[in-house]
Amino acid sequence: MKCPVCNVGQVQPGKTTLTLENDGVKLDVQGVPPMICANCGQETVSEEVKAKILKAVQEASAGNAPGGNA
Numbered sequence: 001m002k003c004p005v006c007n008v009g010q011v012q013p014g015k016t017t018l019t020l021e022n023d024g025v026k027l028d029v030q031g032v033p034p035m036i037c038a039n040c041g042q043e044t045v046s047e048e049v050k051a052k053i054l055k056a057v058q059e060a061s062a063g064n065a066p067g068g069n070a
């Protein structure tokens with residue numbers, strides 16, 4: 001697969017840590033499998049992976065709802 005940013009390099013699977021924020025809750029997601037461009041270094045996280053992570057963030061923030069801690 002070619003890099004969508006520079007259109008030159010080939011993207012290869014790698015690992016990174018993604019920091020997401022949802023409703024003031026910050027979540028570091030480790031071991032995110034992005035595709036990394038060998039030419040420009042652009043990290044591309046697939047929509048499928050993004051959706052999974054976003055769901056995890058939303059669940060995490062739901063668990064931290066105000067008033068939920070007794």
Ligand SMILES: [Zn+2]
Pocket residue numbers: 003004005006007008009037038039040041042
């Ligand atoms: Zn590139």
